[in-house]
Amino acid sequence: MIVFAIASVTSKKMLRSVIYLLFVLCGIAGIYFLIDYNFLAAIQLTVYAGGIIVLIIFSVVLVHHIEMELELAKRSKQILVALACLIGLGIFLTTIYAHPFNVVENSVTTTTKDIGYGLLSYETGGFILPFEVISVLLLASMIGAIIIAKGKKLTDKNDTTL
Amino acid sequence: MIAGISIYEILTVTSILFFIGIYGFITRKNLISILMSVELILNASVINFVVINKYLYPDMLQGVFFSIFIIAVAAAETALAVSIIINLYRQIASVEVKDTEIMKY
Amino acid sequence: MDVTYTILIPLIPLAVFLLLGIFSQKIKPAVSGIIGVAGLSTSALLSFYTAYQYFFVHGKVDGVYQAIVLKTTWMNFTDTLKIDMGVLIDPISVMMLIVVSTVSLMVHIYSRGYMKGDDGYTRFFAFLSLFSFSMFGLVLATNLFQIYIFWELVGVSSFLLIGYYYTKPSAVSAAKKAFIVTRFADLGFLIGILIIGFYTGTFDFETLNTVNHETGELALNWASTSFMGLSVITWALILMFMGGAGKSAMFPLHIWLPDAMEGPTPVSALIHAATMVVAGVYLVARLFPMFYFVEGGYALNVVAYVGAFSSLFAAIIALTQTDIKRVLAFSTMSQIGYMMLALGVSKYEGHDGLGYMASMFHLFTHAMFKALLFLGAGSVIHAVHSNYLKDMGGLRKYMPITNITFLIAALAIAGFPLTSGFFSKDEILVAAFEHNKLIYFSSVLVAGLTAFYMFRLYFGIFWGKDTQYKHAPHESPLSMTLPLMLLALVSLFGGFIPFSKYISADRVGFEAHLNYPLAAVAVSVGLIGIALAWAFYKKENNLADKFSNAFGVFYKWTYHKFYIDEVYLFVTKKIIFNLIAAPIARFDKKYVDGTMEGIGNKTVVISNKIKGLQSGRVQDYAFGFIAGVVVLAMVFIYLWTN
Numbered sequence: 001m002i003v004f005a006i007a008s009v010t011s012k013k014m015l016r017s018v019i020y021l022l023f024v025l026c027g028i029a030g031i032y033f034l035i036d037y038n039f040l041a042a043i044q045l046t047v048y049a050g051g052i053i054v055l056i057i058f059s060v061v062l063v064h065h066i067e068m069e070l071e072l073a074k075r076s077k078q079i080l081v082a083l084a085c086l087i088g089l090g091i092f093l094t095t096i097y098a099h100p101f102n103v104v105e106n107s108v109t110t111t112t113k114d115i116g117y118g119l120l121s122y123e124t125g126g127f128i129l130p131f132e133v134i135s136v137l138l139l140a141s142m143i144g145a146i147i148i149a150k151g152k153k154l155t156d157k158n159d160t161t162l
Numbered sequence: 163m164i165a166g167i168s169i170y171e172i173l174t175v176t177s178i179l180f181f182i183g184i185y186g187f188i189t190r191k192n193l194i195s196i197l198m199s200v201e202l203i204l205n206a207s208v209i210n211f212v213v214i215n216k217y218l219y220p221d222m223l224q225g226v227f228f229s230i231f232i233i234a235v236a237a238a239e240t241a242l243a244v245s246i247i248i249n250l251y252r253q254i255a256s257v258e259v260k261d262t263e264i265m266k267y
Numbered sequence: 268m269d270v271t272y273t274i275l276i277p278l279i280p281l282a283v284f285l286l287l288g289i290f291s292q293k294i295k296p297a298v299s300g301i302i303g304v305a306g307l308s309t310s311a312l313l314s315f316y317t318a319y320q321y322f323f324v325h326g327k328v329d330g331v332y333q334a335i336v337l338k339t340t341w342m343n344f345t346d347t348l349k350i351d352m353g354v355l356i357d358p359i360s361v362m363m364l365i366v367v368s369t370v371s372l373m374v375h376i377y378s379r380g381y382m383k384g385d386d387g388y389t390r391f392f393a394f395l396s397l398f399s400f401s402m403f404g405l406v407l408a409t410n411l412f413q414i415y416i417f418w419e420l421v422g423v424s425s426f427l428l429i430g431y432y433y434t435k436p437s438a439v440s441a442a443k444k445a446f447i448v449t450r451f452a453d454l455g456f457l458i459g460i461l462i463i464g465f466y467t468g469t470f471d472f473e474t475l476n477t478v479n480h481e482t483g484e485l486a487l488n489w490a491s492t493s494f495m496g497l498s499v500i501t502w503a504l505i506l507m508f509m510g511g512a513g514k515s516a517m518f519p520l521h522i523w524l525p526d527a528m529e530g531p532t533p534v535s536a537l538i539h540a541a542t543m544v545v546a547g548v549y550l551v552a553r554l555f556p557m558f559y560f561v562e563g564g565y566a567l568n569v570v571a572y573v574g575a576f577s578s579l580f581a582a583i584i585a586l587t588q589t590d591i592k593r594v595l596a597f598s599t600m601s602q603i604g605y606m607m608l609a610l611g612v613s614k615y616e617g618h619d620g621l622g623y624m625a626s627m628f629h630l631f632t633h634a635m636f637k638a639l640l641f642l643g644a645g646s647v648i649h650a651v652h653s654n655y656l657k658d659m660g661g662l663r664k665y666m667p668i669t670n671i672t673f674l675i676a677a678l679a680i681a682g683f684p685l686t687s688g689f690f691s692k693d694e695i696l697v698a699a700f701e702h703n704k705l706i707y708f709s710s711v712l713v714a715g716l717t718a719f720y721m722f723r724l725y726f727g728i729f730w731g732k733d734t735q736y737k738h739a740p741h742e743s744p745l746s747m748t749l750p751l752m753l754l755a756l757v758s759l760f761g762g763f764i765p766f767s768k769y770i771s772a773d774r775v776g777f778e779a780h781l782n783y784p785l786a787a788v789a790v791s792v793g794l795i796g797i798a799l800a801w802a803f804y805k806k807e808n809n810l811a812d813k814f815s816n817a818f819g820v821f822y823k824w825t826y827h828k829f830y831i832d833e834v835y836l837f838v839t840k841k842i843i844f845n846l847i848a849a850p851i852a853r854f855d856k857k858y859v860d861g862t863m864e865g866i867g868n869k870t871v872v873i874s875n876k877i878k879g880l881q882s883g884r885v886q887d888y889a890f891g892f893i894a895g896v897v898v899l900a901m902v903f904i905y906l907w908t909n
Contacts, residue, residue, distance in 0.1 A: 002178055005202060014194070021198050023178075028205055031172075035216045040226055046232050052240050054199065062201055064258050072189070081890060085181040088897045092177045094254030101218060103170050105246045108220050109248045113168050119230075120426065127227045134234045141238035149245035151252055188890045196886070263883040 001027035012072065014060050018053060025049045039112045169217045176213070179206035193257040195246050204236045205250065270335050272355050273317055276310045276364060280396040283307075287393035290865045296388035299632040303392035305870040307375050307399060311368035317362045322769055332358050332774040334473055338409045340753035348464070353409040355472060358770045359552055359627055365408040366634045367542050369757075371399045373750035374537040377642050380746030381533055383584060390432060395537070398424035402542050406549065410468040411460045414550065418456070418514065422449045422542050428528040428538060429449035441526035448523040452513020461505035466492065466499055476556040476846045478615075478773070479600040485560045497565065504558055504566035508573075513546030517607065518877060522832055524600055529590040534647030535592060540599050540641050548606045548630055555623060555772055559615050571611020575706045578604025580829075582716035586723075587826045591644050595637070598680070604631050608710065609695040613772060615882050620772030622702070623696035624779065628766040632687040635761060636679040639754035646747055647728055650740035652712070656724075660732040663741045670729050672751040677725045678812040679758040681718035682793040688763035689790070690781075696789050697782045711792055718796025728802035 001024055008020035025048045032041035072078070117129050186199030195254060208229045215225025247257055254261050283306035287299050321332075335541065338353025365368050375395060382391050401420035408414035423446075430442030478485060492499045509520075516524040529541050539543070551558060551570055556568045575814055578601040585597035606626045607622070613622025646669045663670040679688035692714060698708040742748070767779035803811040815822045879893075 001184070002175065005179055005182045009182055009195075009199060009265060013194065017195060017198065021201065025205065028209060031209060033180045034210065035212065037212060037216070037226060039247070040212065040229060043230060043233060047237050048201075048205070050238060055240060055244055056194060059247060062195070062248060063251050069237070071193070074530060078189055081185055084890070085185045085196040087172065088184070088893065088900075089177055091897060091900050092180075093174060095904070096173050096177070097170060102230070103169055103217050104220055110223065110226065114223065115226060115230075118227060119239065130227070130231055134231055138238055141242050142789050145241045149248045151249065184889075188886050188893070192887075196606055244480055259886060 010072070015057075018056055018060065021056075022049055022053050025053070036109045039110070064069050168235045169213065172213045173210065176209045179209075191258065191259050193250070196259070197247075200243075201240065203238065204232065207231050221227050231262075270317070270337060270354060270716050272313060273356060273364075273407065274337075275355050276313050276317070276368070276629075277400050277407065278309050279306050280399040280403065281314075284393050284396040284400060287389050288491040291389040291393065294389055299389040299392050299723070300375075301833040303396055304372070304375045304379065306370045306396060307368065310399070310403070311372045314361075317850075318365055321356060321361050324564065327776070332769075332776070336409055336473055349470075350412045351410050351471070352413055354407045356407075358774055359549070360406050362770055363549060363630060364403070366404060366631055367399070367402050370538055370541040370634050370638045371395070371636060373642070373754055374533045377536070377645070377747050377750045378533040379645070380744045382531065391428075391531070394424060394427045394431070398428065398815065399536060400529065402546075404819055405844070408472075410472055410800060411463065411475075414553070415453075415456065418453065418510070418546065422446060422453070422514075422547060423525070424527075425538050426448075428534040429527050430619035431530055431534065434815060435529065438529040439525075441523070441529040445523040445527050445875075449513045452510045452520050454505040454510075455513075456510020459503040459508075460511065462499055462503035462506070464497055466503075466896060472553060475554065477684055478556050481862075482614070485556060498562050500557070501562045501565050501572075504554070504561060505569055507552050507554070508547075508551060508566060508570055509800045512573060513547075514550075515547030515603050515607070516577075517547070517573050517604065518580050519579070519831065521577065521600055524560055525828065527594045528590070528596055532592070532648060535596070536638045536641035536645065539596065540637040544599060544603055544852070545630050547604070548603060548610065551607070551610050552623065552627060553614075555610065556615070558610075559613075559772075565707065566585055567613075568612050569611075571703065571706060572684050574604045574607025574609075575709050579709050580604075580714045582713045582720070584828050585629040585720045587714065589649070589656050591656060591659075591724060592641075592654055594638055594720060594845060594870075595644060598640075598717065598721065599637055601717060602629070602647050602680070604635070605692070605710065605713070606630055606693055608706055608843040609698055612699050612706060613703075615772050616777065617771070617773070618779075620777075621694060621696035621779065622768055623772040624767045625691060625698050629695055629771045631766070632679065632691045632758070632761055635754050636688060636758040639672060639676040639758055639886060640680070642751055642754070643676065643748070646743045646751065647673075649743060649747070651736070656727045658734065659728045660729065660734040660901040662740060663729040666679070666729075666742045668742055668748045668751060672755040673725060673729065675755045675789055679723045680721050681797060682714060682789055683797075684786075684790055689763035689786075691767070693781065693786050693789055694779065697785050700785055702882065707834055711788065712877065714789055715792040715796045718793040719800050722797050722800030723804050726800055730805050733879050736899075818850065835855055 004020045004027065008017045008024060009016040011020060025044065029041045029044040029049065030037075069096045084132055118132055122128060183199045183206060186202065188198055190196050190199060200238035211225045211229045211232070215222070219225070250262070251257055283303055287302065289293065291299075326332075334355060334357035336353060336354075336355050338351040340349050341352040342350040344350075375392070378391060378395065382388055385391070398421065401417050401424050405417035405421055406416055422520040426442045429445055431440050432438045460470065463475070469475065476485075494502055514646075524539060528535055530538075546652070558564065560569065572653065581597040581600035581604065585601065586595050588594045589598065602721060606629050609622045609626035609629065611622070613620055613624075613626070646666065647662060648654055650662070650666060651764065654658070675686070679686040682689045682692045696707065696710055696714070699710050763781075765766040770777045771777055803814070827833075880887075
């Protein structure tokens with residue numbers, strides 16, 4: 001997964017970098033499967049691997065960049081950024097490893113039913129409110145995407161009819 | 163929990179993914195590549211949530227729910243980002259970062 | 268005696284200057300002329316009134332004319348360094364008031380006619396008033412600093428007036444030359460003032476000049492430090508005399524005076540004949556006790572020799588000049604040399620102070636007849652539109668008044684019996700004879716030369732060849748001839764004033780008598796000069812040319828004023844400019860300017876580099892963000908764990 005991620009970020013061809021990202025996402029879904037969060041893995045595959053990758057591929061096609069060679073940043077910049085990232089990584093890892101995690105051994109399988117109940121329950125600990133908010137958010141983003149991507153011509157055309 | 167793999171290793175993996183995403187975000191010159199790096203970052207953080215939930219608090223499901231929300235939000239944000247890129251492409255006929263530098267000195 | 272009204276004497280011309288200067292666009296020329304004349308006549312009336320009050324009404328107290336001082340502290344630095352401003356009334360300052368105001372008034376009246384129709388008419392009168400103010404201030408000064416301030420003001424007025432025709436390059440450079448040469452001389456003056464102030468602790472004239480009558484020496488005491496064999500005070504006096512020599516056009520600082528003739532003729536009459544150039548003489552007279560008593564009068568000797576040499580030098584050059592104003596300029600230099608040498612050979616007590624009295628007397632009479640000569644020359648130039656002798660001749664037929672007045676002035680300067688010049692010059696010769704034979708013989712020679720070149724000038728203009736003029740010259744208008752006539756009267760009868768009763772070195776006054784043998788010598792020398800000039804120039808002939816050819820190269824040298832100007836130009840251009848000024852200028856340009864520009868450049872370079880932070884790229888901002896977070900995290904972890 002890490003190999004694919006690095007390849008995605010440093011690849012010179014656009015399409016290849018998208019495909020590597022797809023592989024990364026599939027790898028992540030695999031992790032979810034291993035953890036027994038089957039519902040989540042399914043969502044991951046559907047939304048991310050299916051929806052978003054397709055979206056990105058469409059946009060790449062739309063801006064005619066599939067065949068193009070992408071240019072990379074200057075060598076100095078790469079090294080500098082890599083260095084900063086490595087330092088950051090070091091900090092993260094030191095923090096993580098210094099912390100004693102109380103790992104609880106179990107093998108509970110979470111069913112979709114449990115997730116459904118949790119998502120829509122009214123009692124305390126329920127997630128109905130965020131659920132509704134997310135749905136509104138998705139609606140808003142859809143409308144927003146349409147408006148932004150519409151452009152001027154369509155507005156002029158639809159002026160008389162609306 | 164996955165047999166034989168401790169939490170530290172998974173957290174290490176997700177951290178590496180996170181930083182690869184950051185590296186890509188800063189280094190790439192194509193707007194869409196930047197978008198993909200952002201996806202990487204988001205995904206890394208989602209795994210974090212899920213793994214901690216599974217390993218430390220198996221009876222509660224907050225992590226799962228939260229990761230569902232994160233995925234939804236990421237999807238919405240990607241859609242919007244793509245539409246903005248399309249619009250920008252119409253204006254300046256390019257998706258290179260260096261052509262969006264109007265706000266510089 | 269209450270003398271507060273004397274403050275008005277300089278202030279009225281100052282007010283006129285400000286009025287004419289500020290409102291020059293709005294006042295009509297004729298009105299400005301009237302304002303100038305009115306202002307100065309008021310000052311003249313006040314001066315005469317002051318003189319009357321001082322000499323006749325108030326008179327002597329205990330047999331001595333008192334010096335009346337009105338002053339106020341203007342700037343107070345320490346106990347010993349104070350600059351006062353005020354008015355000093357004593358015999359010579361009152362006499363100078365009369366001289367300056369009379370001549371200035373005559374020049375004002377004359378200028379109304381001479382400068383008529385000129386564009387800068389109002390400006391001219393404004394500057395004339397400024398000059399009058401400065402000169403009055405100089406004459407009434409109570410201390411060295413005040414006299415220095417007005418000294419410089421007089422220099423500035425002279426500069427403005429010489430460069431009056433500012434579109435003429437020769438006039439502009441002449442003005443610059445005058446100012447620079449006198450300024451250079453004033454450097455010596457200032458150093459002298461500072462030395463005196465430092466060693467004696469005072470600048471005040473009355474304090475410096477007080478003579479202890481019992482011991483017969485200066486009451487002042489100073490630390491007797493010595494510098495190269497002479498007392499520092501002597502050096503200071505010599506340096507101050509250098510300033511006076513510059514202003515009075517003594518050798519070798521005389522180079523500006525001939526060129527100063529570029530200014531309008533009334534200016535030459537006022538400034539360069541009668542008033543400004545005598546400022547140096549006045550300075551020495553003012554400090555006469557110090558000059559006489561310090562180290563046995565060493566500085567006074569310097570004054571005498573410089574004066575004598577200058578008078579001889581100038582008289583020789585004047586023999587050959589062809590521009591009438593330049594002849595008069597060198598004549599002025601020569602006569603001022605007389606005044607200086609008279610001061611130089613003078614002593615202090617009573618009749619021994621004859622030189623002092625003679626010098627002041629000659630200052631008075633010379634101012635009158637030299638102003639008359641210049642104004643007459645101006646009248647001639649106005650009629651003929653040329654300055655040169657070769658364009659003139661036979662003018663007696665056309666300009667009778669100018670002819671007669673010029674003749675009177677020429678007789679006065681030549682020392683013709685019973686004219687004012689005769690009396691004053693005779694006293695000088697007597698003083699010189701009694702004290703220094705060498706100077707006496709040189710002065711007699713100069714007297715003869717003076718008569719000769721003056722009558723060369725007179726005959727050359729009014730007799731000589733019958734020039735055919737394109738436009739028939741006509742007599743000048745009344746505004747110009749009236750001053751001529753008034754000054755002629757003074758030149759004729761001014762000699763009968765019993766000057767010695769009023770003006771003397773110790774302010775006591777004495778009876779002066781005519782020394783008949785020496786007078787006879789002087790008169791005969793003068794008559795010989797006139798006769799020679801008659802023979803050479805009255806009728807047109809080539810005697811003069813044969814004579815000058817006989818002198819050959821000496822004539823050429825004299826004509827070119829002994830090449831002193833060329834020497835100065837060489838020194839300044841080749842030596843000072845090239846060796847001193849140019850390297851300093853280069854250093855300044857390269858290093859000083861370079862440093863400043865370098866700082867500016869470096870700032871631009873640094874800012875260019877910093878500019879990159881505002882790249883407009885979100886990625887770079889994100890990078891900065893991440894880097895900052897990383898650094899902060901490191902810092903906090905370090906702090907938390909320790």
